[in-house]
Amino acid sequence: MIGSLRGEVLDRNLDTTVLIEVAGVGYIVSVTERTLAELEPGTETFLYIHHHVTETAETLFGFRAKDERITFQTLIKTNGVGPSIAMAVLATHPPTALVDIVANNDVAALTLVSGIGKKTAERMMVELRDRLSLPMLDSGDATSPGSAVAEVREALAGLGYGTDEIRDVLRDLPSDAPSATLLRDALKSLGAKRA
Template sequence: MIGRLTGLLLEKQPPWMVVDVHGVGYELEASMNTFVALPAPGEQVSLYTHLTIRDDAHLLYGFGREHERALFRALIKVNGVGPKLALAILSGMDEDAFMRCIRDDDSKALTKLPGVGKKTAERLIIEMRDRFPEWEHGNDAPLALEATSGRAAPRDHLADAEAALVSLGYKLTEATKMLADVDPNQTTEALIKAALTKRMSG
């Protein structure tokens, strides 16, 4: 099991990144909460990881906080929630917001997340309430992540942000609407975060 990686960030294209560790490039997928805190390519990064082994692929997921990884691992134990949906949930809200939804039985907020319908939201509330002890007391110290400002063209940023939202499970029309009133003069990661915040508060 690969539990943690420290190396050079070679590429980042939400929700994917490549980290070079002693000449080996590891491809990881991450939530938008982790992505917005990544340094620029060419800088050092350290991530907690989770490896999922399938018949057709070995998939590696990266997390800036151990607490986020612990929640991811608890989520994928819920019936009907796989890694893709777990990442979408972690991209749409942070751990504290998710905890509030569970404790307040707020299924309405959960259904704003892509792929989470009413039944899934109710299942999350029931099953995750019993799983709080597994992750809520985890180490929440972030690893070596730093937010940076990029300089790519706004149009490229918007296209990348739209593609990332679609990869998280939003429909193209939803992604376009989420980005409609967002300031385009931001990094891709910042645009995604703003769009997700707008979606959850709408």
């Protein structure tokens, strides 16, 4: 099994895969959109790898940080969550934000992920509560990303915005920004859409 790759990024593709050459061998690795943007062709990189084997295929999933790989592996052990949903979760919520979302039972934050509805999010919340390692939040920062998203969602609802509007606007914003920045950007975007 492949656990990591260190090599040159040869190419990156619209399907969020990258081609990494290691000692003359090219490996196609699936990554999140955030990671894809960081991997410039011609540069050296190191990725933690989850080597996913099924009856019909072998797929490599790459992560810049170890906690991303651990979170991915936890997600795919969850009932009804395959690798593509797990990658979508990580593309929307970094691991520390996801831990915070689960700790706060923030079902609405999980529904921001493409392909996850309310029932799936509720089921995932129950399973992830026992599986996610809560000590991953070592920073002790009270303004953690998951809390910021929850605060902004509540503020927008209090201002009279609908659930669909809120979900759409928050999906387009970075989940790791402070709540004040998120709220300002969300209001600007919502104002432009209503104009």
